[in-house]
Amino acid sequence: MKSAPCPASGGRRRRASVAIRHVKFSLLALTFLLASEMAPAGTAVPTPCAVDPLPAAVESASRPTDGAPEAASGYTPKPPVRSSRAMIVAANPLATAAGCEVLLRGGNAVDAAVAAIAVLGLVEPQSAGLGGGGFLLAWNAKARRLTSYDGRETAPLAADPSDLVRLAPDDPSPPLPLTADTPASERFDALRASGRSIGTPGLVRLLERAHAEQGRRPWAELFAPAIRLAEQGFPLSPRLAAVAKPLTRWLQLDAEASAYLLTPAGQVKAVGTILSNPAYARTLKELVSAGPDAFYTGPLAHALVARAHASRGADGTPLTASKLADEDLARYRAIERPPVCAPYRAWWVCGMGPPSSGGLAVGQILGLLERFPLAQHPPAAGAEGGLPDAQAAHWITEAERLAFADRDRYVADPDFVPLPGGSVAALLDPDYLAARSRLIQDERSLGMAPAGTPLAAAPQYAVGPEIEEHGTTHLTVVDPEGNVVALTASIESAFGSFRMVGGFFLNNELTDFAWEPFADGMPVANRLEPGKRPRSSMAPTLVFTRAPDGGLGEWQIATGSPGGSAIIPYVTQTLVAQLDWGLDPYAAAAQIRVGAFNRPQTWIEDGHPTPAAALVEGLRARGHEIVRRPQPSGIATVIRAPDGALQGAADPRREGVALGW
Numbered sequence: 001m002k003s004a005p006c007p008a009s010g011g012r013r014r015r016a017s018v019a020i021r022h023v024k025f026s027l028l029a030l031t032f033l034l035a036s037e038m039a040p041a042g043t044a045v046p047t048p049c050a051v052d053p054l055p056a057a058v059e060s061a062s063r064p065t066d067g068a069p070e071a072a073s074g075y076t077p078k079p080p081v082r083s084s085r086a087m088i089v090a091a092n093p094l095a096t097a098a099g100c101e102v103l104l105r106g107g108n109a110v111d112a113a114v115a116a117i118a119v120l121g122l123v124e125p126q127s128a129g130l131g132g133g134g135f136l137l138a139w140n141a142k143a144r145r146l147t148s149y150d151g152r153e154t155a156p157l158a159a160d161p162s163d164l165v166r167l168a169p170d171d172p173s174p175p176l177p178l179t180a181d182t183p184a185s186e187r188f189d190a191l192r193a194s195g196r197s198i199g200t201p202g203l204v205r206l207l208e209r210a211h212a213e214q215g216r217r218p219w220a221e222l223f224a225p226a227i228r229l230a231e232q233g234f235p236l237s238p239r240l241a242a243v244a245k246p247l248t249r250w251l252q253l254d255a256e257a258s259a260y261l262l263t264p265a266g267q268v269k270a271v272g273t274i275l276s277n278p279a280y281a282r283t284l285k286e287l288v289s290a291g292p293d294a295f296y297t298g299p300l301a302h303a304l305v306a307r308a309h310a311s312r313g314a315d316g317t318p319l320t321a322s323k324l325a326d327e328d329l330a331r332y333r334a335i336e337r338p339p340v341c342a343p344y345r346a347w348w349v350c351g352m353g354p355p356s357s358g359g360l361a362v363g364q365i366l367g368l369l370e371r372f373p374l375a376q377h378p379p380a381a382g383a384e385g386g387l388p389d390a391q392a393a394h395w396i397t398e399a400e401r402l403a404f405a406d407r408d409r410y411v412a413d414p415d416f417v418p419l420p421g422g423s424v425a426a427l428l429d430p431d432y433l434a435a436r437s438r439l440i441q442d443e444r445s446l447g448m449a450p451a452g453t454p455l456a457a458a459p460q461y462a463v464g465p466e467i468e469e470h471g472t473t474h475l476t477v478v479d480p481e482g483n484v485v486a487l488t489a490s491i492e493s494a495f496g497s498f499r500m501v502g503g504f505f506l507n508n509e510l511t512d513f514a515w516e517p518f519a520d521g522m523p524v525a526n527r528l529e530p531g532k533r534p535r536s537s538m539a540p541t542l543v544f545t546r547a548p549d550g551g552l553g554e555w556q557i558a559t560g561s562p563g564g565s566a567i568i569p570y571v572t573q574t575l576v577a578q579l580d581w582g583l584d585p586y587a588a589a590a591q592i593r594v595g596a597f598n599r600p601q602t603w604i605e606d607g608h609p610t611p612a613a614a615l616v617e618g619l620r621a622r623g624h625e626i627v628r629r630p631q632p633s634g635i636a637t638v639i640r641a642p643d644g645a646l647q648g649a650a651d652p653r654r655e656g657v658a659l660g661w
Helices: 018-038 093-104 109-123 184-193 203-214 219-232 238-251 255-261 278-290 299-308 326-331 358-369 390-410 430-437 564-579 585-590 613-620
Strands: 081-083 087-090 133-140 145-151 335-337 340-344 347-351 471-478 484-492 541-546 552-559 601-605 625-629 636-640 646-650 657-660
Touching: 081 657, 087 093, 087 109, 087 636, 087 646, 093 109, 093 219, 093 471, 093 657, 109 133, 109 203, 109 219, 109 278, 109 471, 109 484, 133 203, 133 541, 145 203, 184 238, 203 219, 219 278, 238 255, 299 326, 340 358, 347 358, 347 552, 358 390, 358 430, 358 541, 358 564, 390 430, 390 564, 390 613, 471 552, 471 636, 484 541, 484 552, 541 564, 552 564, 564 585, 585 636, 585 646, 601 613, 613 625
Parallel strands: 601 625
Antiparallel strands: 081 646, 087 471, 087 657, 133 145, 133 484, 145 335, 340 347, 347 541, 471 484, 541 552, 552 636, 636 646, 646 657
16 A cells, blocks of 8 residues: 655734834834843844734624634734844744844744744734644754654543533533523523533643753743743733723633733723733743643642632632643643654655644645646736636535534544544545545535545544634744744633633633544544543645655745644645646635535625625635635745745734744
8 A cells, every 4th residue: 555654854003092002112122122131241133023013903793603713813914034144933923023123133933933823822812822732843954854743632531532511421411601591692601611621731741841952042041031021021912902802791700811901890801901911921031931740740839729729710700620630730841752754746844744634635635636636727917816717626626624623523533542543544545535535526516525545444533513613723933044943832722711820811722622522332432431532633744845855855844723623624725726826825814705514505705805706606616615704814824935945924803913034
């Protein structure tokens, strides 16, 4: 059988007042201060890392709908950035600036990623932070080695497979504050507000391991930007305010979260309000002085467990306590796993393996598309990436249905549920994908696709749902030596479990498990089990040329996105736009989003500046059930241009920026 493991290395602006403008300029100056304080004595202060710390205003905001990760936040066109030496793209300008400063003073891509994610945990607390986890893909240019690190959360050792739906196997009552009378529209938020949603955080161990193995600058130095911003304050951004607005009821369950983000009247603080977070500064100082172990043992760990065990909200609402224990934190380890590399035309496309389904699903989709002439069906010419061709969109979304069918049946934590054949090879086998691709008809949608049977093995697991991480962020870094990092991190839903401790939110990642452990009399692969890591869709991705010996050549694209299950379609569309249609990284990130899970519905982005009537009509003619809704992707891409320069692009739907020099 042909296998495909990883080959060997070969605008509108919102201004509340003149005072906010003054704060804006003072914080702009802060980026210069950070650079000067952290530069070696006697060196000139570099300026390429200056940013506008108050991002573009939110054009529109909406409550998340089925499958939508967070509230939509409008669309602000951004020019791509070109540089000759280094580049970083992150989801908030202050985080991008922090990573840029680390690069300027001699740090490498891993160092910059640590600094940037520490700031994102402060300025984008709804999406990621120390209370969550993530996946990191790192390319070491000198060693020509690709490494992937798994910092996904784990279920408590005391967990029971039915913890998300009942208090105990013999007690059918749901975890509080979820009750039988909770309206359907609030059931998920109520479940994640219970302690049963909280997994053992993995991000700190992930950063520790990646830095210990590949970092260059001292660990303590990398947290200076986040500490200073936490102490001196930063402006509450439009996106943070928009995401918090529909969730004020749940944020009020936690006294620390409420005091931080809400007014005494329970409203979200105004955009531009200066937020300081001394508790977060103290947490980071503890990680600096005592090292990462301080997060997993000792007073901070005890406080984290105590907060997870809270049995009442700040308003007296009864809550079910978490099963998280000190032992869970003390035992947690980040894992180095084999990267998943799949062939696509002239390239290798590499990503994360299970428990993330991202690298495997993207690889399957591209393998399924290999026989289709996508280059002959480019998007119609136009701004913001143009309008995708309906035939191309049909092929892509049908391939997505087939890949999601396999993902939903087979993919879970590989330490608990082995893949068919024991590795990704069977699901990425070119012959297997070629046979699966023949299910795709040019003129008719499958609606729902069947799962395949790689190696002709009888299925051992039932198909599980694709409830996935929703509060997520992504950053991409390339340093002057050509080292590359793509890091996607998450606390699952916006503001996680709504519980704040040490200045950060605790995750609700356990809701990424299938809520019911059995379906159709069979176990679900992604069911909750003690010590298990929930399946993810996070897909940090690197694309390489093929070397003459068939191995990895030179890296060409580094990308990734937040977006829950839609991360997989977001990343796939971005790659096809660049590899098949020749779009630049900004046009690929900006293009109107179209995608599908394994459902009859095909979604097309609503609120995008490109009129989509022709695409809607073309897909409906092929039997697609069209759903229009906002798609808050957060693509962050850096590419190596043909002349060797770097080009970076941040998604126009979020607050991120690219910086390079």
